[in-house]
Amino acid sequence: MKTDGTLWVWGRNNYGGLGLNFTGDRSSPVQLPGTEWKQVSSSFYWMMGTKTDGTLWAWGRDQGGCLAQNNTIQRSSPTQIPGTEWVVGQTDIYNATSGAGVKTDGTLWAWGYNTSGMLGQNDKVQYSSPVQIP
Secondary structure (H helix, E strand, O other), X not given: OOOOOOEEEEEOOHHHOOOOOOOOOEEEEEEEOOOOEEEEEEOOOEEXXXXXXXXXXXXXXXXXXXXXXXXXXXXXXXXXXXXXXXXXXXXXXXXXXXXXXXXXXXXXXXEEOOOOOOXXXXXXXXXXXXXXXX
16 A cells, blocks of 8 residues: 555455456556555455545455455455444454454454354354444
8 A cells, every 4th residue: 555545456366356356366566446545454365445434345255254245255346344434454364264343433343254253252153244342
C-alpha cells in the first residue's frame, strides 16, 4: 500500500487472491482499483482490507466462509463485508480460513472455520458471516 491510498498486488494468484478479477499470477506490481485503501491483511489464498470510509473488503478463496459473505463462494475481486464501521480487519495466518475485525465501537467480530474454537464463540461451528466475540 502506498501513502496515496493505492494498493498494489503481485505474486501467486490462486483463487483470485490478488483481487484482479482473474486467477493468473503476476510477477510485477499491479494496482488494485481504488485509492482509498487504509489497511490490508493477507493470507495464503485470500486478502482483506479496510478503506478510509470504514468499509471492509475481502477477496480470494472462501474456504470456511472466510470472506464473510454468508456463503463459501470464491471471489476474484474485492467484495464488501457488511457494515461501514470497520476500523481494522485481519486474516488468520495460521490456517488461512478465518478472519476478524474491529468496529469503531471497539467490538471484536470473527468469521470462518472454527475447528479449534478460535472464533471465541464457545463452540466449533463454522460462521460465514461476522459474529461478535463476547
